[in-house]
Amino acid sequence: MTTDTTPKDTAPAAPTPGQTVLDARGVTMRFGGLTAVRNVDLTVNSGEIVGLIGPNGAGKTTFFNCLTGLYIPTEGEVRYKGKVLPAKSFKVTAAGIARTFQNIRLFANMTVLENVLVGRHTRTKEGLWSALLRGPGFHKAEATSRDRAMELLKFIGLEKKAEHLARNLPYGEQRKLEIARALASEPGLLLLDEPTAGMNPQETRATEELVFAIRDMGIAVLVIEHDMRFIFNLCDRVAVLVQGEKLVEGSSEVVQGDERVIAAYLGEPFEDAPGAKEVAEVEAAEANAATQTDAAPRKENDR
Numbered sequence: 001m002t003t004d005t006t007p008k009d010t011a012p013a014a015p016t017p018g019q020t021v022l023d024a025r026g027v028t029m030r031f032g033g034l035t036a037v038r039n040v041d042l043t044v045n046s047g048e049i050v051g052l053i054g055p056n057g058a059g060k061t062t063f064f065n066c067l068t069g070l071y072i073p074t075e076g077e078v079r080y081k082g083k084v085l086p087a088k089s090f091k092v093t094a095a096g097i098a099r100t101f102q103n104i105r106l107f108a109n110m111t112v113l114e115n116v117l118v119g120r121h122t123r124t125k126e127g128l129w130s131a132l133l134r135g136p137g138f139h140k141a142e143a144t145s146r147d148r149a150m151e152l153l154k155f156i157g158l159e160k161k162a163e164h165l166a167r168n169l170p171y172g173e174q175r176k177l178e179i180a181r182a183l184a185s186e187p188g189l190l191l192l193d194e195p196t197a198g199m200n201p202q203e204t205r206a207t208e209e210l211v212f213a214i215r216d217m218g219i220a221v222l223v224i225e226h227d228m229r230f231i232f233n234l235c236d237r238v239a240v241l242v243q244g245e246k247l248v249e250g251s252s253e254v255v256q257g258d259e260r261v262i263a264a265y266l267g268e269p270f271e272d273a274p275g276a277k278e279v280a281e282v283e284a285a286e287a288n289a290a291t292q293t294d295a296a297p298r299k300e301n302d303r
C-alpha cells in the first residue's frame with residue numbers, strides 16, 4: 001500500500017476540518033431484560049480516528065450496529081453530518097457510513113475485483129432495466145465502476161490479484177479486501193470492527209498505515225480493537241465502554257493513565273506491546289530450560 005496511489009477521483013470531498021461527522025446521543029440498546037448499550041454519547045469529527053475499546057461483551061459491536069442501521073436503538077438518536085440516520089443498513093451506507101465486520105464477510109467464490117464492485121452498488125446510478133438491456137449507459141457505468149474499483153485495489157496493494165478468488169487470498173489480504181469493499185461505497189465515515197483480529201505483527205503495522213492513509217483521504221474512522229498498541233498509536237481520541245456505558249473518553253495518554261480503565265480493562269499501565277511481559281517470561285523460561293538440558297549430558301558423563 002502506498003499513499004501516492006490514493007484514488008483521488010473516488011475520494012469524497014474532504015469535509016471542513018473539525019466538522020462533526022457522526023453525532024450519537026443517548027444511544028441505548030436493550031435486548032429483552034439486557035441493556036447492552038446504555039445512554040452512550042459519541043461524536044466523530046472529520047479528520048479524526050476515534051477508538052472504541054472495552055472488555056468482551058461491553059457493547060462495542062452492538063453500538064456499531066446501532067450506528068449502521070442493523071439495530072434501531074431503543075433510545076437515542078444518531079446523526080450523520082447533521083441528518084438523522086435512516087433505519088435500514090443499505091440506506092446508511094448510501095448516506096455515507098461504511099463498515100467492516102468482526103468476522104470476514106467476503107463473497108468467497110467471487111474475484112477480488114468483483115467483491116469491490118459489489119461495494120460500489122450504492123454509488124451506481126444505473127437501474128435494473130439499464131442493467132438488463134445492457135445499453136450504453138450501463139456499459140459506461142460499468143467501465144467507471146471497474147476503473148474506480150481498480151484504483152482502490154491499487155490503493156490497498158491488491159491490484160495484481162484482481163482476478164484471484166477472494167477465498168484464495170491469505171487472511172491479512174482478505175481483511176484488506178474487506179476494507180477496500182467498504183471504501184468502494186465512497187464513505188465519509190468508516191467503521192472498522194476489530195480490523196487486526198488474527199493478524200501477525202507485520203500485518204497489524206500495515207493496517208495501521210492503511211488506516212492513516214484512509215484518514216488522509218478525508219474519511220473519518222471509528223475503530224473497535226482489542227490490540228491496545230494499535231489503538232494508542234492510531235487514535236486521536238479513545239472512548240472506553242464497560243458494561244454498556246461509556247466510562248471514559250479522551251486522548252490515548254488520558255485513557256491509558258485512567259485508573260478506572262486500568263481496573264476495568266487494561267489491567268496495568270500500557271507501556272509496551274501487550275503481552276511483552278509474558279513473551280519475556282516465556283523466553284526466560286525457555287532459556288533456563290535450555291541451560292538445564294545442556295547441563296544434563298554433563299551429569300550423565302560425570303557418572
Ligand SMILES: Nc1ncnc2c1ncn2[C@@H]1O[C@H](COP(=O)(O)OP(=O)(O)OP(=O)(O)O)[C@@H](O)[C@H]1O
Nearest residue numbers: 031034036054055056057058059060061062063102
Ligand atoms: N442480538 C442480541 N440479542 C441478545 N443479546 C445480545 C445481542 N447482541 C449482543 N447481545 C449481548 O449484548 C452484550 C454486548 O455484546 P457486544 O457483542 O456488543 O459486545 P462487544 O463489546 O462487542 O464484545 P466483544 O469485544 O467480545 O466483541 C453481550 O452481553 C451480548 O451477549
